[in-house]
Amino acid sequence: MRRVTMAAVAILALSAMAGCKKKQATQYVDDGNAQLAIAVRVADPKTAIQLVRGFYDVEDNAWRWTAPKFAVTLRPPNDVAPEGAKLFLEYAVPDLFLQKVPETTLTVTVGGKALAPEKIQKAGAGRLERLAPAELLKSDMVTVEFSLDKYLEAGSVDQRELGLIVSAVGFQTGQAAASPAK
Amino acid sequence: MAWFAMDDFAWLGLRQQIYDWKDALAALLSPMAQGTIRPFSERIYFLTLEWLFGIEALPFRIVGFATQLLNLWLVLRLVERVTGSRAGGTAAALLWIVNSALAVSMSWTSAYNQILWPCVMLAGCHARWTWLETGSRRARVTEWVCFLLGFGVLELQVVYPAVAGALTLLYHRERWRDLPPLFAVAGAYAVLNRSIAKPSGSAVYALHWDLPSLLQTFGTYLRMATGIWRPDVVREMPGIWQAAEWTAGIGLAAAITWLLWRRERWALFGMAWFAATLAPVLPLKNHVSDYYLTAPVLGLAMAAGLAAARKPAWAIVPVVVYAAATGWVSRATTLYNYERAEQNRALFAGVREAAQLHPGKTILLTAVSSDQYWGLMNDSAFRLLEGVNVQLAPGGDANIIRHPELGNPAHWVMDEGEAAANVSAGEALVYSPAGGKLRNVTAIWKNHLLRNMGRRLAAVVDAAKAAYASQLGEGWHAVDGAIRWASGRVTVRVEARPGAQTVMMEAFRPDEGGRRGPVTVEALVNGLPAGRWESAHDRQEVLLQGPLPAGLDLGKPLTVEVRISPVLQEGGAGGRALGLAFGKIGVR
Numbered sequence: 042m043r044r045v046t047m048a049a050v051a052i053l054a055l056s057a058m059a060g061c062k063k064k065q066a067t068q069y070v071d072d073g074n075a076q077l078a079i080a081v082r083v084a085d086p087k088t089a090i091q092l093v094r095g096f097y098d099v100e101d102n103a104w105r106w107t108a109p110k111f112a113v114t115l116r117p118p119n120d121v122a123p124e125g126a127k128l129f130l131e132y133a134v135p136d137l138f139l140q141k142v143p144e145t146t147l148t149v150t151v152g153g154k155a156l157a158p159e160k161i162q163k164a165g166a167g168r169l170e171r172l173a174p175a176e177l178l179k180s181d182m183v184t185v186e187f188s189l190d191k192y193l194e195a196g197s198v199d200q201r202e203l204g205l206i207v208s209a210v211g212f213q214t215g216q217a218a219a220s221p222a223k
Numbered sequence: 224m225a226w227f228a229m230d231d232f233a234w235l236g237l238r239q240q241i242y243d244w245k246d247a248l249a250a251l252l253s254p255m256a257q258g259t260i261r262p263f264s265e266r267i268y269f270l271t272l273e274w275l276f277g278i279e280a281l282p283f284r285i286v287g288f289a290t291q292l293l294n295l296w297l298v299l300r301l302v303e304r305v306t307g308s309r310a311g312g313t314a315a316a317l318l319w320i321v322n323s324a325l326a327v328s329m330s331w332t333s334a335y336n337q338i339l340w341p342c343v344m345l346a347g348c349h350a351r352w353t354w355l356e357t358g359s360r361r362a363r364v365t366e367w368v369c370f371l372l373g374f375g376v377l378e379l380q381v382v383y384p385a386v387a388g389a390l391t392l393l394y395h396r397e398r399w400r401d402l403p404p405l406f407a408v409a410g411a412y413a414v415l416n417r418s419i420a421k422p423s424g425s426a427v428y429a430l431h432w433d434l435p436s437l438l439q440t441f442g443t444y445l446r447m448a449t450g451i452w453r454p455d456v457v458r459e460m461p462g463i464w465q466a467a468e469w470t471a472g473i474g475l476a477a478a479i480t481w482l483l484w485r486r487e488r489w490a491l492f493g494m495a496w497f498a499a500t501l502a503p504v505l506p507l508k509n510h511v512s513d514y515y516l517t518a519p520v521l522g523l524a525m526a527a528g529l530a531a532a533r534k535p536a537w538a539i540v541p542v543v544v545y546a547a548a549t550g551w552v553s554r555a556t557t558l559y560n561y562e563r564a565e566q567n568r569a570l571f572a573g574v575r576e577a578a579q580l581h582p583g584k585t586i587l588l589t590a591v592s593s594d595q596y597w598g599l600m601n602d603s604a605f606r607l608l609e610g611v612n613v614q615l616a617p618g619g620d621a622n623i624i625r626h627p628e629l630g631n632p633a634h635w636v637m638d639e640g641e642a643a644a645n646v647s648a649g650e651a652l653v654y655s656p657a658g659g660k661l662r663n664v665t666a667i668w669k670n671h672l673l674r675n676m677g678r679r680l681a682a683v684v685d686a687a688k689a690a691y692a693s694q695l696g697e698g699w700h701a702v703d704g705a706i707r708w709a710s711g712r713v714t715v716r717v718e719a720r721p722g723a724q725t726v727m728m729e730a731f732r733p734d735e736g737g738r739r740g741p742v743t744v745e746a747l748v749n750g751l752p753a754g755r756w757e758s759a760h761d762r763q764e765v766l767l768q769g770p771l772p773a774g775l776d777l778g779k780p781l782t783v784e785v786r787i788s789p790v791l792q793e794g795g796a797g798g799r800a801l802g803l804a805f806g807k808i809g810v811r
Contacts, residue, residue, distance in 0.1 A: 067576050067580065068572070068576065069569055069572040069573035069575075069576050069660060069661055070573050070576040070577050070580065070654075070660060070661045070662075070663070071660045071661070071662045071663065072577070072580055072663045073663070077667070086657060086658035086659065087658055089590060089655070089657030089658050090590070090655045090657055090658065090662050090664045090667065091667065092590070092657075093589070093664075093667060093668060093671045094617075094618045094621075094671070095618065095621065096622070097621075097622050098592060098593070098622060108618075108621050112671060114667045114670060114671055180670075182666070182667060182670050183670075184670055184671045200624065200625050201621070201622075202621075
C-alpha cells in the first residue's frame, strides 16, 4: 500500500513538474534593457539601436549618410565634470555637397537644450565638439539631436534627402572637458 | 534553404480570406496580382502547403525540386525520343539546370510557376510526339489535358500551340491539320485573359509593342541567355567575364549553325521553343527579369546539348566555361536570395516572439532595412501573425529606398503623436533589428519620443485606447472593451499633419433591433461644418470621411466635434445617452 502511495505521489510530482510553465525561451528577440554606449561608431551593429533617427544604411563598413535631422541616444558618462562633458561628432562633407549647398548650419540639442550651432563651409573631414552642461546629463540616457538648415534635397544626387556623412558620435571619455562651450 | 520573400506572403495569407466555399472559389479563380489566374502554380500550391505545414519553407522547396527533377527527366527523354541521342538529352538537361536564369525560380517560392510551366509544356510535347509517331488517340487526349491544365499554371501557356506546331511541321508536317484547334483555344484564352487582367497602371508593367522596343528587349534577353550577364547587376564587366560570355555565346552560335548545316531539325525546334516561350514577355520592356528565361533557355539548352553530344571534343571548352561562369552567377544569386530571406525570417520570427512576450501590444519597428521592408513588410507579412499589429516607428521609412510602383513605406509609419501616446501608455513597444537579433529599444525611444514628439497631439486618435484619453473632450463614456461610446455630442483634439485633407471616423452601432432607425452624424472642425451623413439602421459599421473645411489653420491643434442623433437611451430615461461606439477619429 505504501509503495502504491509513494508511486502515486511520484507520478503527481512528475506531472506537476511537467505541467509547470516553462520559461519562454527567446531565440530571435533580445527583450532585456539594452546597455547603452557613451559613444557610438555608427557602423557598429552593437550600438546601432542608439541611432534613433535619420541615419541611413552603413556604407563601406565605416559611415552612414544622415538625413537633414538625425538623433542619437547616448548614455552620459559616469563622472561628469561640473562644467559638463564633451560631446563630439565625427563627420565628413563631400565636395559634391558644397557644390550644391555652399553653406549650412548644424544645430545641436542635448536633452532638448540647444548648444552653439556650427557653420559648415568646407569640404572634407570635420569634428564638432561641444560641451554639454552637466545638468542635462543626470539621467541614464540622453537624446542628442542634430539638424541642418540646408541639405541635399531628395532627387538632387540621390532619391533620399542627404545631410552629412557621419562616422562617430558620443561623449568623450578619459579626459576632463577641455574646452568651454563654443 | 531560402525562406520566403515578397509576393510569397500575399499567397501565404490567402487562406485567411477563406470563410466559405464562395471565398474558396474566389481564392482559387479570381484574378490577382496584375490580373493573373494561376490556380495550380500559385493558389493551390500555397494554400495546400501552408495549410498542411504552416509558414515553413522546406515543403515548398521539396515540391519545387521534385518538379524540377521531373522536368530534367522529361527533357532528357524528349531529346532522346526525337533525336535518338540519350547523351544529347543528358547534356541538354545539364546545360539547362546550371543556367543562372533558374536560380531565382529555384530559390523563390513565388516563382514556382516558372518551374511547373516547363513541366506541362514538356509533358504536352511528349504526348504530341507519341501521337505524331503512333497516331495514338490516348496521346492526343493527354496532350489536350496538359495543354488546358497549363493555362492554370501560367498564362504564357498560350504559346504552346507554336511549340507543338514547330515539332509537327519539322518532323511530321502531314499532321498539321490538328494544329488550328490548339491555336483557336489559345487565342480565345488570350482574349479572355486580356479582358480579365486589370492593367496595373504601373510603368513597370506597361506593354511596349513598338518594334524597336521589342527587338531591344529580345536582344537583352538573348545576351542574358548565357546566364553570365545581367543588365541590373553587372554593367561594366571585367575582361574575364566578357571572355566567358563570348566563349559561351560563340559556342552556342556555332553549335546551332553546325546542326543546321547538318540539317538537324532539332536546332530549329530549340530556337522555336526559345522564341515562342520568350515572346509573351518581350513587350514588358521595363520588367526584364532573369527568371523569365527559365523556360526559354531550355530551348537553347536542347539544341546545344545535342550538338555537344554529337561533337564532344569541340564542346568541351565552351561548355566548361559556360558551366563555370553561369554556375558562379547561379551560386551568387542563390546566396543573395538566401541571405535576404534569412533577414526576413529573423525579423518575422523576432516579431512573433515579441508578440508572444507582449500580447496585445503594438510593435513598432525602427531601423528596418530596405531589403527587409520590400522583402517582408510591403507584402503585409505580419498579417500572418494573427492579432499582431506591426508598424514602423516614426521616421522608419526614411531609410527605405523608394519603389513607388511597389508600394509606399510611409503607409506603415505610425504618426509621431500616436507613437508618443502609445509608447508612453505602454500600448506599443519599439524594436530594432539592427545588429541581428530583434532588440527591445522601447526605453530609448520613450526618451526620444516624449522629449521630441510627446507634445504633439495625434492626428488620429483611437477613442477606445487609454493612450489617447488626454485628447478626448466632452461627451465620451468610459472605455467598454475595445470600444468607447460617444454620447450625442463629443469633441476630440487633434493636430493635423502636413497635407491633411480629410476628417475621418470609424464607428460602430450594434444591432439595435431597428429601435432608432437611421442615425445622422454631423462633423465640425473648429466649429466649421465638415460633413453630414446618414447611417441606415441596418448598417453596423459606420465609416465616414469628409473634406476639411477651408480656412483652417492646420498649424494649430484642431477641435473635431461630432453630433449624433437620435441617441439610444440606455435603460430608459435617465440612463446613458449612446450615440455611436467609436474606434478611430481624426484628420488625415
